Amino acid sequence: MINPEVKLSPEIFKPEIKQEPTRFGFGEGLIIAGEADPNVVVLCADITSSTRCDGFRDRFPERFFEMGIAEQNMAVVAAGLALSGKIPFISSYATFSPGRNWEQIRSFIAYGNTNVNIVGAHAGISTGPDGATHQATEDLALMRVLPNMRIFIPCDSLEAKKATIAAAKIWGPDYLRLTREKTPVFTTDQTPFIPGRAEIFWEASKPQCAIIGCGPLVNNALLAAKDLAEEGINTIVVNNHTLKPMDEKTIIDVAKKCRAVVTVEEHQVTGGLGGAVAEILAKNCPTPMEFVGMQDTFGESGNMNELIEKYGMGTGAIKEAVKKVVKKR
Amino acid sequence: MAESYDKKVKFLEEMANKIRQKIIETLLEAGSGHSAATLGSADIFTALYFHILNHDPRKPDWPDRDRLVLSCGHYCPVQYVAMAYAGYFPLEELKTLRKINSRLQGHPHYGVLPGIEATSGPLGSGLSQAIGMALAARMDKKKHRIYCVTSDGEQDEGNVWEAVMFAGKNRLSNITAILDRNNIQIDGYTENVMPLEPLRAKYEAFNWHVLEVDGHNIEAIIDAANEAKSIYEKPTLIIAHTIPGKGVEFMECEFKYHGVPPTKDEAALALQELRTLCGKIEED
Numbered sequence: 220m221i222n223p224e225v226k227l228s229p230e231i232f233k234p235e236i237k238q239e240p241t242r243f244g245f246g247e248g249l250i251i252a253g254e255a256d257p258n259v260v261v262l263c264a265d266i267t268s269s270t271r272c273d274g275f276r277d278r279f280p281e282r283f284f285e286m287g288i289a290e291q292n293m294a295v296v297a298a299g300l301a302l303s304g305k306i307p308f309i310s311s312y313a314t315f316s317p318g319r320n321w322e323q324i325r326s327f328i329a330y331g332n333t334n335v336n337i338v339g340a341h342a343g344i345s346t347g348p349d350g351a352t353h354q355a356t357e358d359l360a361l362m363r364v365l366p367n368m369r370i371f372i373p374c375d376s377l378e379a380k381k382a383t384i385a386a387a388k389i390w391g392p393d394y395l396r397l398t399r400e401k402t403p404v405f406t407t408d409q410t411p412f413i414p415g416r417a418e419i420f421w422e423a424s425k426p427q428c429a430i431i432g433c434g435p436l437v438n439n440a441l442l443a444a445k446d447l448a449e450e451g452i453n454t455i456v457v458n459n460h461t462l463k464p465m466d467e468k469t470i471i472d473v474a475k476k477c478r479a480v481v482t483v484e485e486h487q488v489t490g491g492l493g494g495a496v497a498e499i500l501a502k503n504c505p506t507p508m509e510f511v512g513m514q515d516t517f518g519e520s521g522n523m524n525e526l527i528e529k530y531g532m533g534t535g536a537i538k539e540a541v542k543k544v545v546k547k548r
Numbered sequence: 549m550a551e552s553y554d555k556k557v558k559f560l561e562e563m564a565n566k567i568r569q570k571i572i573e574t575l576l577e578a579g580s581g582h583s584a585a586t587l588g589s590a591d592i593f594t595a596l597y598f599h600i601l602n603h604d605p606r607k608p609d610w611p612d613r614d615r616l617v618l619s620c621g622h623y624c625p626v627q628y629v630a631m632a633y634a635g636y637f638p639l640e641e642l643k644t645l646r647k648i649n650s651r652l653q654g655h656p657h658y659g660v661l662p663g664i665e666a667t668s669g670p671l672g673s674g675l676s677q678a679i680g681m682a683l684a685a686r687m688d689k690k691k692h693r694i695y696c697v698t699s700d701g702e703q704d705e706g707n708v709w710e711a712v713m714f715a716g717k718n719r720l721s722n723i724t725a726i727l728d729r730n731n732i733q734i735d736g737y738t739e740n741v742m743p744l745e746p747l748r749a750k751y752e753a754f755n756w757h758v759l760e761v762d763g764h765n766i767e768a769i770i771d772a773a774n775e776a777k778s779i780y781e782k783p784t785l786i787i788a789h790t791i792p793g794k795g796v797e798f799m800e801c802e803f804k805y806h807g808v809p810p811t812k813d814e815a816a817l818a819l820q821e822l823r824t825l826c827g828k829i830e831e832d
Contacts, residue, residue, distance in 0.1 A: 296677070299680015
């Protein structure tokens with residue numbers, strides 16, 4: 220059953236639910252953060268509208284910097300701004316930032332421990348027709364190995380807005396992962412977003428499996444949980460929006476309760492959410508796991524739904540993974 | 549006036565010599581590090597820390613201080629030595645360079661040693677950090693300047709030219725970059741590894757004001773830094789032509805000393821040369 224405490228949208232599971240890309244919520248959050256603190260500045264690399272920084276640019280032109288197609292310079296200029304007390308957000312597609320400029324992020328933002336917020340848009344295979352060059356499925360692994368880095372993966376547009384506002388207030392390097400396509404807005408203004416705390420979105424009695432997800436695929440996880448409940452398999456669904464620092468307590472609690480875990484992410488199953496959960500469980504309470512995500516392969520062109528199905532991240536694939544892991548309890 | 553000016557120049561020249569000696573001692577103690585460029589740029593760092601920079605070693609966080617970003621992080625022994633002589637920390641601490649639990653990391657780490665303005669070492673990114681500081685200063689209507697010491701070898705990096713282009717576009721006249729043109733990098737002479745010339749024309753084409761000086765003439769370095777302050781429409785690059793290993797004859801212009809410290813015997817010889825100005829004066 221949906222956890223009533225997290226106040227999810229009453230429209231959840233309905234076909235007419237509002238759909239909006241997570242990057243839209245980021246754009247709204249950025250303006251709110253900019254109004255709250257005059258030190259918030261935004262840097263873009265020639266894709267200002269696409270990353271939804273245009274609203275901030277039009278509202279605060281003196282605090283917006285067009286960097287051109289130069290992600291390496293963008294990351295380090297942001298570090299310099301942060302060293303002078305500014306709160307920069309740098310935005311591009313995740314394949315290029317933190318992809319192309321990873322070493323600059325490592326040295327001058329993570330190691331230098333500067334207050335820079337890195338925004339990777341168009342992450343995951345749902346980026347669609349642009350093809351694999353533009354589908355970041357490695358960015359979480361790249362960011363997770365960096366000391367000092369925090370990682371937020373909003374599950375919908377509203378959560379992206381909350382995460383953006385939070386990132387501006389939290390001192391230190393943050394990575395915010397965004398997606399291109401419209402996905403259901405299934406949380407509400409009342410849904411809690413506390414950095415570093417995973418939320419249980421679904422919990423049925425005597426659960427046999429914990430589905431731990433991040434990003435818009437959490438909606439698929441919830442759909443799978445609902446179907447499975449009708450088939451007599453009860454689960455818990457966790458929205459793990461903060462990949463680092465990870466909410467170890469919640470992960471361990473649900474693993475102990477269910478004795479089987481499925482992770483769901485639009486990312487390679489190595490090095491991202493699945494890897495992070497496996498590390499925690501191996502250390503604290505070894506638990507059978509299945510990993511839904513990209514299975515060591517690149518994507519291709521196609522529309523979002525086709526790709527999610529083909530690469531095994533749809534509702535059906537999540538249900539299969541649950542059934543498989545439940546047998547290993 | 550003229551007399552006090554001459555005195556000042558003499559003081560700076562003597563300081564540069566002291567800094568060179570301390571570099572030799574510090575690198576010998578460390579057992580690793582870069583000899584050639586640190587000796588070669590000693591006059592530049594002397595000019596910066598003892599005349600050009602508006603700074604206060606007792607108040608390293610003073611908001612209106614000039615910033616110095618070292619882009620070529622491997623030069624840090626000369627910066628640490630100059631900072632110690634300027635009063636940022638005791639000379640004794642130089643013995644900890646590159647050793648465990650030290651504030652003097654092999655390449656500078658922001659946040660552990662007051663006065664170090666930025667992390668550096670991975671080449672080609674210092675100017676970008678300086679640009680961030682320059683943008684912030686402009687937004688905050690601050691008058692301080694941002695200095696960036698950069699090497700010639702690191703001009704190979706693409707990140708440099710992204711930064712050069714951006715600073716030119718945005719007319720960041722509060723930046724003075726000083727490029728140590730010593731013509732060497734680890735694999736050999738710069739023009740063999742990856743030709744940089746015409747360097748001046750390249751920067752000018754990117755809308756920079758470019759000056760060239762003898763990087764061992766402290767007066768000329770100071771004059772150029774003063775001229776840069778009067779340029780309101782562009783960032784300024786001072787190309788400082790230097791001799792790597794300057795002051796120690798057997799190291800001069802030898803790229804094999806780029807990335808190594810002196811041996812014990814070499815250090816003794818180097819110190820003797822520096823103390824006697826290559827035999828021109830008697831040792832004390």
